[in-house]
Amino acid sequence: MAILFSNEIMNAVVNELHKASDSVQIITAYCKEKTFKYLDSEISSDVHEKKLLVRFRMDDVVKGSTDFGILDYGIEHGWKVYVRFDLHAKTYIVDNKRGLVGSANATNSGLNIGKTGNMEMAAFVDVEPQDIEKIGSLFNDAIFVDESILHNLRQQFERINFDGDNDSHSWDDSIMKLFNPHIEALFSYELPEDFKLEPGEYFQFLDESFNGNLDELKETFRWSNAYLWLLDTLRNNDGCMYFGELSTALHDAVVSDPKPYRKDIKQMLSNLLRLIEELKMEEIAIDRPNYSQRIQLISM
Secondary structure: OOOOEHHHHHHHHHHHHHOOOOEEEEEEOOOOOHHHHHHHHHHOOOEEEEEEEEEEOOHHHHHOOOHHHHHHHHOOOOOOEEOOOEEEEEEEOEEEOOEEOOOEOOOOOOOOOOOOOOOOOOEEEEHHHHHHHHHHHHHHHOEEOOOHHHHHHHHHOOOOOOOOOOOOOOOHHHOOOOOOOOOOOHHHOOOOOOOOOOOEEEEEEOEEEEEEEEHHHHHHHHHOOHHHHHHHHHHHHOOOOHHHHHHHHHHEEEEOOOOOOHHHHHHHHHHHHHHHHHHHOEEEEEEEEHHOOEEEEEEO
16 A cells, blocks of 8 residues: 655546546545546546535635535536535545545645645555445435525525624534534544643644634534534433433443543543533533533533
């Protein structure tokens, strides 16, 4: 398995797209319209299934990391387009047999189109049937963008005031409630360590440094696997759990080898709940009847 760097990645992706006979799947956190059009132009018209999965948070589009036009172009040119707001993966899969996995987004800088590009790494791997099942689950939990959802997204995007607006942006509940991912397993590194919530602090489980803007940190945390797991677990338990039973559920969900001790799991859960309180996450209420923390989902 050869490791590819920067401009080698684009050449390898194009070569594989030329070989595609049945299907192409592009999974990318960020996607630019010019890059997407170029990749599409390299795919034979005989390919009957083309799927794009992109993160597509409103902030991604507002800041220009992703172009809104990829939705229009994709739908108009035979792609099934999906979005999921927790996506970080970058993968290009051809005929459910070969896949490029690495750090390269479907952007000019990610794939080194033009004069400047990021330093990226990737490798092509053979894709096994069980891998296709896992990849399929990414699409199953995602939002399929049909004409109605596209119209809704466009209306919300066009209402944004870009003049001097430094706030964080997100889609409204009519979109957000469509995304209910099922996080069945966690690694210990996906849970928060102890923190002080001071500017400059690095949150390893988010791979993000806190710049002092609570709204930005809150939006990043909202799509972390830890928070999504908590929401899903509460939904599956009538929207209410106490600390002890939630700690047991978290212990069962963590798959790190070796698995952390129960006391460490309890500390991780305490850190998670404290961050929820510090950031004032609207979906969850935490109180302490009879001295035990009760965690409740505000809206099911």
